[in-house]
Amino acid sequence: MRALKDYFELAAAGTIAAAEHGADIIMANAVAPYACDVAEAMGIPAIGAHLQPSEPSTAYAPMALGAARNLGPLGNKLLGQLFAASKAPYDPPTRQLRKSLGLPARSRAASERLRRKHRAPILHGFSSLVVPRPADWHEGIVNCGYWQPPADPTWTPSQRLLDFFDDGPPPVFIGFGSTQALEPDFIMDVAQRAGRRIIVQGEPEIDEPSVLGIGAVPHHWLFPQMAAVVHHAGAGTTAAGLLAGVPAVPVPIFTDQPFWAQRIHQLDAAAQPIAYKHLTTRRLAASIDEVLANEDLASGAQRIARRLAAEPDSSIPVAKALEQLCN
Template sequence: MGVRVLIVGAGTRGDVAPYTGLGARLREAGHEVAVAAHQPYADLVTGAGLEHLPLPGDPLAALTGRFSVRAYAEYGGRLMDGLAGLAEQEADLLLLGVAGAPGRHVAEAMGVPSMGVHLQPIEPTGDFPPVMSLFRRSLGRWGNRRAARLWFESPLLAGANTKLRARLGLPPMSPRDLYRRREDTRWPVFHGVSPLVLPRPADWRPGLEVTGYWWPFRSRAWQPDPVLRDFLSSGPAPVFVGFGSLAGARAERYTELAVRALRRAGLRGVLQTGPRGPLSDDVLAVGDVPHDWLFPRMAAVAHHCGSGTTGSGVRAGVPAVAVPVMNDQPLWASRLAALGVAPAAIPFRRLTSARLAAALSTAAGDPAYERRARALAAQVSVEDGAAPVVEAVNRLGLGWCGDR
C-alpha cells in the first residue's frame, strides 16, 4: 500500500538534486511524493515528476557575498515559517535533510513518523571532526564526538527549535532532552553516500545507516546543447571546473582564475562558474548540465566537494581536484585524497590560478589517478543507495509505525 511521503530538501541546488532521484524511486514503488524546496529549484522537482511545495527564503543570500548575520537570521526565520506551514499538508511520513531537521517537530505536530535522509554525516563520531562546525582538524576521538554533540545543543538550533515547537503548539523541550529522545528512540537516519567513500563509523548507534548515493533524476528526453557536443568532439577530453552555488556572487573573478589556470596548464576546459558560451577556442562556459552525462567525458573534474558533486565525480570514474569551501566539503575532499582519486585539496580561500593549474595537470596527467578512479567507480556503480529507504517506506505502507 502506497503512502504520501514529504521530503524536506531545504538548501541550495546540491541539497535538492539527490532527492529528485530518491523521490522518483519512491514514486516508482507506488508512493505519492512531494518535495519541499526553495522556489529556484522547483523545476528540478517537477521535472522528476514530483510535487513541489515551496519553501520561502533564499539560502544563497546567506551563503554568498551578501552574507551577514542579519541575512542568515532572516533566512533562518523564513525557513522556520515555511517548515511550520508544512504542518498543514497531508503526509504519512516526513523524510528530512540536514537543513530540514527541525521538521521532526512538524512531524510530531502532524502525528506522523519521520526519518532522516542526510547528505552530510552530522552524527557524533570520533572518526572525523563535526562537519557543521568551524573545526577542520581532528580534536581526537573524544573531542570530535563532544564537539558534534555540542552542535546539536547550540544556541542557534535551540532557539529555532523552541520557537518552532511553540508555533506548532507543542510542549517545550530543552536541547538536551530533544537529543536524548532522538537517541533513545533510535531515530532512523539514512545517509546518501557510498560506504566506499565514507565507511560507516563503528561508534555510530543502530539506526544510522550509510546506504549509497541517491543519484539526481535525469529525464530521458534531455539532450545536450549542440555547442557543447561540438566542443567535446573538437579535441582532447577537457577538464571541468565548477565551484557550486557559492561561486555565483563572484562569478567573473572565478571564471578569470579558471581560464588562467587552464591556459597555464595547457588544458581544454568546461567551466560552470557563471557565464555561458565560448570563452576561447579551448574553453567553454556552460549552465546547468547533468553531471552524470558531463563528467564521464572529462579528463578530470575540479569542484567544491559538495556531497552530490563528489558522488557524481566518483561515479564518473575520473580524477578530481578538490577545492572545498565550508561545512562537509573538507571531509569529502580528504576522502577523495585518501582514496587516491585526487591530489591534496586546495582550500577555497587559498585558491590561485597557479595552484589550480598544478593540481589539474597532476590529476589529468598521472594515469594512477585515473586507474584508481575507474576502479572505485566500478564498485560504486553496483550500489543501490535508494533501496534501503524505499524498503523502509514500504514497511510503513504495510503498517510500520516508526518513531512518532
C-alpha cells in the first residue's frame, strides 16, 4: 500500500491533466475514484468502467481481500461494505484533488456511498458466463462482456518466435505480467522438471532449445498456439486465456487474482490454483503435467471460448450507456 502512494498521486494529477484537454464524460475504473471528483468539478457525467466486480454483494467477498473465500451471503455483503468504507491508498490524492479543484471536503468512502445511493452506472468488462450477475446489483450495473484491446495491424512476430513454434509441439506459456514474479533460474528448473517446451514472457534474454524468452507479444495471437498458459490470473490475462480456449495453471498473487483463478477453475478451464506463496518448481511442473494430461480441462476451456465468441459485441452496452448520459 505504501508503494502505491506515489503511483496514485501521479494518476490523480494525470486524470486532471487529461480531462483539461476537454471531455464530455469520464470513465473511471475501480481504483480511480478521483476521476469522479474531476467530473464533478467539470460538471460532466462519470461512469464506472471496471474489470473486476467491486460492488459489495452477497455473491462474493471483496476483491481487496486477495482471497477467493466465500463467506456466505451475509458475510460477503457486510465485509464488502466494510472494505468500501475502509482506508485505501487513493484516499489522500482524492482528498487533495477535491481541495485543489475547489470542491467541498468529502471522503472517498462518502462519495462512493453517494454514488451507490444514486445508482450511478457501472460497466463491467467481463462476461456473465464467467461472473454471473448478482441479484443484488442495481439495474445500472452491467456486464458487457470482455473488452478486447484493438489489434495493431503493423505488428508481426519475430522470425525467432516463428522458428520456435515450427520446431516442435505447442509449448506452454509462462508469464506474470508486470509483477515479474519468477526468476529465470526458477523457470529453467520448471522446464527441466516438466520436460516441456516453454515460452516465457518478460525474459527476452532466454534462448534455449526448449525455452524461449520473449518481450511484448499480443496474447490474442500468442495464446491460441499454446498447449497451456501459466499466469498470475490478472483480469486481462485471464480473459485472453479464456477467449483463446486454452487451459490454464493460475498462480494468483494478490487483490483480484485469487478470485479470477478460482472462477476459471470452477469453469473447468484451469487447474486448481497455486497460491504464489506456496509456489515451488516441483509443484508448478506437476500442475503443468496435470493440465496437459487432462482432456476435460482442454475441452472445458474450448467450450467456454466458443460460448464467449457467440456473445454479442461487448462495445454495444458501452455505446448505449454513453448515449444515455449524453442525452
